[in-house]
Amino acid sequence: AQKITQTQPGMFVQEKEAVTLDCTYDTSDPSYGLFWYKQPSSGEMIFLIYQGSYDQQNATEGRYSLNFQKARKSANLVISASQLGDSAMYFCAMRGSSDKIIFGKGTRLHILP
């Protein structure tokens, strides 16, 4: 069975600092994908970044990077130079060979001015 764990219910970070949101996963599938989504207070789900299990390098998208440690089964999201607009709920998700995408419980990030 697949499982995603986000252990940080909430985080407070000073503006312009880097922030790491933790995500660990469990799967027996040899091939899988990992995703991060952002949900601002307006409610929409915004895709941020994707990492495939066979990708050799960590994924990056602008200020977002994914710290993928396969042996540890972790896929932490790193946001560099945080901004007030980064305040939101962040979800880690995984997709394995069964086609379904499952999500963690999320981390609420607060950026302080």
Added chain:
Amino acid sequence: DAGITQSPRYKITETGRQVTLMCHQTWSHSYMFWYRQDLGHGLRLIYYSAAADITDKGEVPDGYVVSRSKTENFPLTLESATRSQTSVYFCASSVLMNTEAFFGQGTRLTVV
């Protein structure tokens, strides 16, 4: 408009009534998903579909029914609504297995 749309955006219904939430996508994506979002639980998968006429249960399927007769539509039906089904429901779609899912705006359902 292109994209994925859910209707209605807001719905209040009574316990025991049947209610259907609609989801329509214009991209011809193969995969479609239904999630519910509740405080403290994140997003939980209700049902998903890999193609027309192919559906499968997710993590919390009890009390829900889906169908997918056309690629672009994936309605979710609550056969006899209960208060525990009060939630925000999201529909999503994706092209392939190793690609991201695109989400609709969500439907806020209240069962009284």
